[in-house]
Amino acid sequence: MQQSQSQPPFPWEDDTKAFTKAYAESLDAQDTLAHFRGQFIIPTKHDLTRKTIVPKDEEPPSPLCTYLCGNSLGLQPKATQTYVNRFLQTWATKGVLGHFTPHEDELTPPFVDVDDMASKLMAPVVGALASEVAVMDTLTTNLHLLMASFYRPQVGGRYKIVMEGKAFPSDHFAVESQIMHHNLPPAEAMVLIEPDDLEHPILSTEKIISVIDEHAEETALILLPAIQYYTGQYFDIARITAHAHSKQIPIGWDCAHAVGNVELKLHDWDVDFAAWCNYKYMNSGPGAMGGLFVHERHGFVDVDVNENGNGGSGSMGRLSYRPRLAGWWGGDKKTRFIMDNRFLPCPGAAGYQLSNPSVLDISAVIASLQVFNAATMPALRQKSIKLTAYMEHLLLNSPSDKQTIFSVNSADSKLFTILTPSNPLERGSQLSILVRPYLLQGVYARLVASGIVVDERKPNVIRVAAVPLYNSFMDVWEFCREFLEACAEAERENQGKTG
Numbered sequence: 001m002q003q004s005q006s007q008p009p010f011p012w013e014d015d016t017k018a019f020t021k022a023y024a025e026s027l028d029a030q031d032t033l034a035h036f037r038g039q040f041i042i043p044t045k046h047d048l049t050r051k052t053i054v055p056k057d058e059e060p061p062s063p064l065c066t067y068l069c070g071n072s073l074g075l076q077p078k079a080t081q082t083y084v085n086r087f088l089q090t091w092a093t094k095g096v097l098g099h100f101t102p103h104e105d106e107l108t109p110p111f112v113d114v115d116d117m118a119s120k121l122m123a124p125v126v127g128a129l130a131s132e133v134a135v136m137d138t139l140t141t142n143l144h145l146l147m148a149s150f151y152r153p154q155v156g157g158r159y160k161i162v163m164e165g166k167a168f169p170s171d172h173f174a175v176e177s178q179i180m181h182h183n184l185p186p187a188e189a190m191v192l193i194e195p196d197d198l199e200h201p202i203l204s205t206e207k208i209i210s211v212i213d214e215h216a217e218e219t220a221l222i223l224l225p226a227i228q229y230y231t232g233q234y235f236d237i238a239r240i241t242a243h244a245h246s247k248q249i250p251i252g253w254d255c256a257h258a259v260g261n262v263e264l265k266l267h268d269w270d271v272d273f274a275a276w277c278n279y280k281y282m283n284s285g286p287g288a289m290g291g292l293f294v295h296e297r298h299g300f301v302d303v304d305v306n307e308n309g310n311g312g313s314g315s316m317g318r319l320s321y322r323p324r325l326a327g328w329w330g331g332d333k334k335t336r337f338i339m340d341n342r343f344l345p346c347p348g349a350a351g352y353q354l355s356n357p358s359v360l361d362i363s364a365v366i367a368s369l370q371v372f373n374a375a376t377m378p379a380l381r382q383k384s385i386k387l388t389a390y391m392e393h394l395l396l397n398s399p400s401d402k403q404t405i406f407s408v409n410s411a412d413s414k415l416f417t418i419l420t421p422s423n424p425l426e427r428g429s430q431l432s433i434l435v436r437p438y439l440l441q442g443v444y445a446r447l448v449a450s451g452i453v454v455d456e457r458k459p460n461v462i463r464v465a466a467v468p469l470y471n472s473f474m475d476v477w478e479f480c481r482e483f484l485e486a487c488a489e490a491e492r493e494n495q496g497k498t499g
Helices: 021-029 036-040 044-050 078-101 110-126 139-151 169-181 207-219 238-248 348-351 357-374 377-396 437-449 473-498
Strands: 134-135 160-166 192-193 219-225 251-254 273-276 293-294 301-305 314-319 416-418 430-435 456-459 461-465
Touching: 021 377, 036 207, 036 357, 078 110, 078 357, 110 134, 110 293, 110 348, 110 357, 134 348, 139 169, 139 219, 139 251, 139 293, 139 348, 160 169, 160 207, 169 192, 169 219, 169 348, 192 207, 207 219, 207 238, 238 251, 293 348, 293 437, 357 377, 377 416, 377 430, 377 473, 430 437, 437 461, 437 473
Parallel strands: 160 192, 160 219, 219 251, 251 273
Antiparallel strands: 134 293, 273 293, 301 314, 416 430, 430 461, 456 461
């Protein structure tokens, strides 16, 4: 199961030197993945404040920023420009011939096959067969396409969709509109799983299962986030999926905050479907092409070909496959260019594609996937667990010893709490820090001024993600030092105003 293992103690928990800069540097020196940092473009502090995008001549040197916002937008791999430029050169010099003609110096296959390469590289990142993955469209579009196939409400029978009450708004809009598309009332057909404690909005697996049980006889579909965007909680996908299936309910997962962040096993966990974006932890650029997963049992295409048929029009007899919204690019490559208007879908997830993919966009996705395949998700996950645990330790146990440059005793200050579960196996790389509401503006402003890039969610949450591909233990140390100082400074300013 997904979260059955226990996490051994971390070496810094009993080490008084853990709060020193030298200790963070020693952790980086032991990091076997540290060299991947050099494969990314990390903005300098001056980059963040410059009024132009292109640097001016003779610009003075500037230190790198501390970028801890991969949960919102990942940094650009250095290889991205190479892959995109090679595509542009192919298009410029070969035109339409680029669709089918291979070249000796190509980085990706001809245009017609480039999506196959992306699926093969994506499969190990999500724990799937290559045939179960399609790199296509964007997150919400893919959710709509999948729900059009898996949400089959029955009059007088199962018609409800169970989802998390605090889901990302786009997921809420998508589910609501799917229900309305079937002329059903969302107030009755949407079942929202709400936390028992709004101040600590973590959903236990038992809570999720209890809501599923309560509505099982009327539920047609469950859609949940693999990792909750606000709290950073990592749901027990394996256990919840197994329970949904025990009630004969299909279940899908929004993996936007999980892909490239945690080690997924979508095939082994028997997930029905999943969708994700590729611009967060997957580092493929704003609005990048997303991806979807359809378990192999839903991707079979059964074709009864007439005895003398040759695959052309009229040659196929019985044709059976899971209903979906269809498009030309989802058609089997053997018949796609026959143009006979009879849809024979590709087996697997590829059969859910609609239009031919943007090779420009998919080149950026492939550039990042090459890095992930070199690093491997198991190794990245292990480093991620350590990075986030080290951050949590520095925040919650910081001493007042001036030599550590940590001048705030957070255990006494109570200026913030961490919403994200403390169990490393129940979270990804993100920590969601809940500060006192009057502190957010001052704390966030100081972090930005110090060249530290994080994410704020009003009224009073700061989301911080240490990404193992390009973040270091020194990044974590720098953030914690600045954050604790910012909290203390903002508190002093507030007391001055109220005093």
